[in-house]
Amino acid sequence: MRLAFLGTPDFALPTLNALLDAGHELATVYAQPPARSGRGQVVRDSPVAAFARARGLLLRTPESLESEAEIAAFAALALDAAVVAAFGQILPERLLQAPRLGAFNVHASVLPRWRGAAPIARAIMAGDKESGVSIMRMTAGLDEGPVLEQSRIAFGPLETAGSLHDKLAELGARLMVRTLRDIEAGAARERPQPAEGVTYARKIRPRETRLDFARPAIEVDRRVRGLSPHPGAWFTAPSSRGPARVKALLSQVEAGGGEPGEALDAALLIACCEGAVRLLQVQREGRAPQDAASFLRGFPLPAGTRL
16 A cells, blocks of 8 residues: 555554555654654654654654644645554644544554553553554544553563563554454454543653652562663762762562662662562663662662662
């Protein structure tokens, strides 16, 4: 089919690549405009934009798709369908209706649970035991459209947002290719989302990233893993130069008791208001991630240290 693809971050890349491998015609790839990132705040293409340039695909990076000119240009592409994966903009309804068959989205949750911006992080932070991918027809409402395909995966107590992200991105790519094949064959079936079980995955706010060891260990652990590796949950640790900011990237719940934030041993077992968390991977500002043992060789935190 003749398609437009709209996506921006790493999550979208497996789907874009799968569409090309399946032989679809990519009329245009849309991505968010280049943005400043990294310590030097260098202007960089998004992962999708960089991929499109490298493959010689026609690329557009408009600030918005809501103008009459952008909607007209999109309609002029004479598309069979549009495929959307983590694009990062609200798309106007007229644009969604422009392709002959409509617009279809890869969403990283089992809808109607976790509609919105941060479904992977929110699933882990809420203590869900499974996640998945939904392929839905896009409508004016936020992730409210009918679902064509869904697949679930279970995850364990050491799953992070990063590791789950990669699994769901690959799963979403496979589901989208299968969905388009069924649409082309006239075999696709759409079903409305149930009214029960709707939850919203609001965007992660900066104030949510600071760890509070006065919370139960199970909540601290979920926050660590749900925010890993980006933006990363953090705490401060004493150093000769004053409080040092450290990200916690992986943890597990263990038995233990003490004052919240107290190191219960010399191997990053930290007391919470209920139980304790063992920090397994951490990252100092400006440094690469390290396992606990490597970190402690250069930054010892003996028992009794307060974080």
